[in-house]
Amino acid sequence: MLDPDVLLAETFSRDRPGLTLLDIEDAALPMSWMLVEVLAQERKRLALLDEFVLRFVDAGISRETELSQILGIEPLIVRSAIADGMSRDYVDRRAAQDGDWRVALTPEGHNAATDLASVSPKELTLGYAYDRITWSVTAFPRSALIGRDEVKERGIRTLISRSNEVSESDITAAALNRLLEQQNDDEIRVEILAVKRVVAKAHLFLPIKLLVYADSEGREVQVGVVIDGELSRSHELELNKAGGAEALGIHVDVAALPDEAPIPSGLVRDRVSAAEVEQLRSMALLSDVKQARAEIVPDESKAESEQAIAELDAISVRSVGVFEHRDLLLDALTNSNQRLLIVSPWIKRAIVNDEFIALLERRLNSGVRIHIAHGYGSDDRGSDLSALRRLADLRKRFPQLFFLVRLSNTHAKILIWDENWITTSFNWLSFKGDRERTYRMEEGTLVRIPEQVNEAYSRYCRLIEDGLT
Structure with a gap:
């Protein structure tokens, strides 16, 4: 069993040439837990053009040329939408005697058009964690956050954040929809149309890791931010704007x-020596690092790690x-x-x-x-x-x-x-x-x-x- 920080050190210790990774520290990223009142509707299964083709055909507009004229779109584009409907078994397409094409809905297509017509907006209240460093809405659940008392109990450092209040203009429908899309959940059927109101319910914190780097003389000190095992360059940029390591009260003494x-x-x-041990350690941890990254570990890598472990133990x-x-x-x-x-x-x-x-x-x-x-x-x-x-x-x-x-x-x-x-x-x-x-x-x-x-x-x-x- 390895300390998680050991794997982080092995992953990021060589991330900054000329600097040495001195420590990995627990820290707290300020968050606001927001209740967001939105106008939303069920996410539609079809692209907008495909939807309108189905609904117009269902309303009795069956000729391809008529669909093109009503929609104000080139016939070739309408034909592409019809072809997509045919691939879904929503429409049939037959040649008419006058050289035009007639389109008719299949039973599945008629059901789809009825469903699309019945979708109407509704008001919902959703909960989101708002990042007070990058000033952006995030997908972190409430359960991932901790309170001020726990931060104090653990004695961990808190990142410097803005003091502004989060407003409706800071949380957009587009940002919320991007978060929904990133969830890669086929069951998500909601699309945010508008944000009506936001209310800050609690000021909480996301547990993160800080990587403390310094050069051999201690003149240059850098602090990296790791969230969910990944470096966040955007948070480091904001941290540097606020004064970096010095503003956080991080002091390095390489002379000691x-x-x-x-x-x-x-x-x-x-x-x-340390250099010889570090080389063996890197090889010994190779399999663990790959597993932590969800990478396939070849048998050759496993054998090399086992050999390095045996050499260290000897x-x-x-x-x-x-x-x-x-x-x-x-x-x-x-x-x-x-x-x-x-x-x-x-x-x-x-x-x-x-x-x-x-x-x-x-x-x-x-x-x-x-x-x-x-x-x-x-x-x-x-x-x-x-x-x-x-x-x-x-x-x-x-x-x-x-x-x-x-x-x-x-x-x-x-x-x-x-x-x-x-x-x-x-x-x-x-x-x-x-x-x-x-x-x-x-x-x-x-x-x-x-x-x-x-x-x-x-x-x-x-x-x-x-x-x-």
Whole structure:
């Protein structure tokens, strides 16, 4: 199971030459949920000319030349419409004695003409999500949107939007009809004729992703917008007009390079570099990326991915890139069998959410021994108290297996599970949900040498358990 952001990173990390993808952040796109009163009618099955040919023939105008004269259209065009009616089994065409052509309706054609004549406009009230960034009506359902309280709870950044009120002139019948056509639903039979009135019922938000890019010196920072897995250039353009990354409060510090991993010097010499690991990772994720794009995965690609995964698993000391941290944390929470240890200065509810707690509980029910340590400074102002409470409640339920402690001042960012040890500059339990954080080129080291992992585990367990006394 892969973190969705890992697949996004693999898809878009090379989207901007000269820039590095530093992070992928949850964000909220402001929307207004609108009730739109419209004049609509059932969508007709035929083109307008075909409809009029049927209705005139049904009214007794049977000669081809008469149809051409009444409609004011060239005979060749009328003949084409008649041919279309014949293909639908709506009309018959026979030569008359005077050289003209006579047209008659079949029973199916008569029924179609009757149905077309009975269609009349009616008033409807429809609900639409209005995008307050691109100032356009969208097809997103109400269920895809979230409220302000959830945005606050998740600690996610909100895009800058216009303060104008949406009016009737902002939502046109043509725009609504385009949305209906894009649904590709053969059952859609409604055509919007006019927009009569619009009413804003709620100000909501669409969950999206922001891609944060920067050059090696941090002078150029760009923010991409991903909606439903696709880059939205129109939203990025509007975002740039409003001030881009700076206006959003996104700060990059490439000078604050990750600390050297505190591992024995002999392991540093054996450490496989980030560039080599990234190449293998790209190959390993190839099949998953293709599947996410609904592409066919050839057997050759599957074999190459499996080979790359095997090569990565065989490396005993290697680099860990910023987006792989998320994937490895999910692996630890999902698959650890004996032990799990996390050291992170801060804890945010955006990470320690329902899913995180459920995964921890599942591990505890399987008998996995879990240690979590946190703490930086004299208090917990950098952490979310609700997240700390949830962990404390879980600790009470599993006192023999779960150890939770606040350290006085920890800089360490450690993840150990079973025979894996990662030391890094990545904040394991606060990499989401902090709108004030600075974006950096985070990197860590993964060690898979049993005696080294055991020594590190014992060291950090002592540190945590000493904090409990």
